[in-house]
Amino acid sequence: MAISRRRLLSLFLLCAFSSLPAQAAARGGSHPSGTGGNYGSFLRNLLQDNPMVTEELIHGYMSNSELEIAVHAIGSRCPNISRIYSIGKSVNGVTLWVIEISDKPGQKEAEPAFKYVGNVHGDEPVGREVLIKLANWLCDNYLKDPLATLIVENMHLHILPTMNPDGFALRRRGNANNVDLNRDFPDQFFPINDEINYRQPETRAIMNWVKQEHFTASASLHGLSAVIKAISGNGEAPHQGALVANYPWDGSRDQRYPIYGGMQDWNYIHGGCFELTLEVSDVKWPKSAELPVIWEHNRMSMLNLAASLVKTGVHGRIFAADTGHPIPGSLTIKGIDSEIRASRTYGDYHRMLAPGENYEVMASMEGFRTKATRIVVDEKAVSLDFILDRDGANGQVIRNDLDYPCDHDKLFHVQGARLELYLFVLLIIIALYVLFKRKTTSKFTTHRHSPKRPIAV
Structure with a gap:
């Protein structure tokens, strides 16, 4: 794997997981505040068999209808910083609801976008629970907590609590057609997966979503790592797993890696979106009483992972010199075999x-x-x-080192050759205005806005 990708991984893990307590998340340790409590009892034996999915075990988990109510409740409670929208339906017609968190939800801005996806596998329901808790926490703590405020005001966070509601209802990994959705995406090494008509509706919904929203980074939440199965070499899925942060690539040309048709590889290749696959629980169905513990162990990591979008990296916009308009150009980093495209609306890019x-x-x-x-x-x-x-002219590169890149759409770009013309026109307008004021006795109040700060002269 190229050294640049390892550095990129180290960035994600450093930013996202540095806030965890010293003990492994969701497998024991003390309360983050050091007060102890019930967190110490959360230690598991990784060799213990996973209990059967009984009605008693799933008690306390939200049903699909309860999850839908919870999603819309967030939209009703915090309409100023949230938007609820659908990206499609499952095989059985269950709506795939998304919660967008932003100070300008639903509006296009020159800001990065991050998405969280939960419940890709129907029998791994922890993600849907903690993502609802994440949305509620941001709703409750905006303008109170600096990290919540940073996320809301400087990026667009999209949360899909469940990608596979049918599999959840059936208590199985695949969807209603018994297809593993994390093997259903077009794959760079297996062209047979490229036929879009054969993709599941949940898969197509994600693909259209990624093409529409221009995400910079993403994370999908799982429970029980399938990597253990590949390492063990046996044909049976393990009952107990490990806490894992997995990143592209899942597959390889020589077929040494275990996953083909995975969502994160497709995101990176076709959406320019760097995605992590996070195993946040070492069993598929922990008891519902443990869900608050899992949330607390992962809360700061999830927040920091999203906030890393605006805290580091390179951000900016691409303009045409002759018109001054933004253009959807491409950005590449030497040594990294990946190209990202700037948005069509603002020409903004984020890497x-x-x-x-x-x-x-x-x-x-x-x-x-x-x-x-x-x-x-x-x-x-x-x-x-x-x-x-x-082609045939000299381009310009403009440096504007701000703490955050999110106000670029508010900056007015003036190009050197046109500055004198602009000033001349401005003087004419001012002169006409003065003459007009002298000849009229009308008493109108004129409201003037301060000019936008130029960054190119």
């Missing part, structure tokens, strides 16, 4: 990078000259705008 390194960043667009520059990523995000000229 996760490990801190403490220098990178060569290149912006390109068909019909324009490619421009490149080197940056050093420290502990804070680097803001880097590109102004590209048409």
Whole structure:
């Protein structure tokens, strides 16, 4: 695996999991505050058989209808920072609801977007429970907690509590057609998976969602790692697993890796979205009384993982020099075999990078000259705008090192050759205005907004 990808992984793990207590999450240890409580009793024997999924065991978990009520309750309770929308339906017609968290929900902004997906496998329900708790926590703590405020005001967080409601209702891994949704995505090494008409409706919903929302990063929450099955070499799925953070690639050309048709590889290749697969529970169905414990052990990690989008990496916009308009160019990092596209609306791009390194960043667009520059990523995000000229002209690279890149859409870009013309027109307008004021006795109150700060002159 390329060293750049290992550095990228280290960034995610450092940002996301540095807040965990010293003990392994969800497998014992003390309360994060050091007060003890019932957390010490959460230690498990990994060799213990997973209990059968009985009605007693699932008591306390939300049904699909209860989950839908909980989703809409969040939208009703915090309408100023949330939006509830659907990305499609399951095989059995259950709506796949998403909670968007932002200070401007539903609006396009030059901000990064992150998504959480839970319950990919129907018999791994912990993710759906903790994601509802995450949305409620952000709703309760906006403008009270600095991390909650950072997330709400500087990014768009999308939460899909369940991708596989039919599998959950059936208490099995696959969906209603008994298809493993995490093997159902188009795969770079198996073209047979590329036929979209054969994909499950839940899979198609995710694919359309990713193409529409322009996500920068993502995480799917699972329980009980399937990696153990591959290591053990036997044909039976294990009853107990391990806590795992898995990242691309899942498959390889020589078939040494265990997963093909996985969601995270498709996200990275086709959506430019770096996704982690997180095993947050060492059993599939922990008792419902343990869910608050699992939430507390993972809360800060989940928040920090999302917040890492705006705390580090390189962010910016790509503009056409001749018009000053944003363009949907492409951004690449030398040494990283992945290309991301800027958005069509604002030309904004967002790329996760490990801190403490220098990178060569290149912006390109068909019909324009490619421009490149080197940056050093420290502990804070680097803001880097590109102004590209048409073929045959000289482009510009604009550095604007802000703590966060999320206000770029509020900045007015003036290009040097046009500055004198703009000033001349402005003087004419001012002169006409003064003459008009002298000749009229009307008493209107004029409200003027302060000009937007230029970053290119």
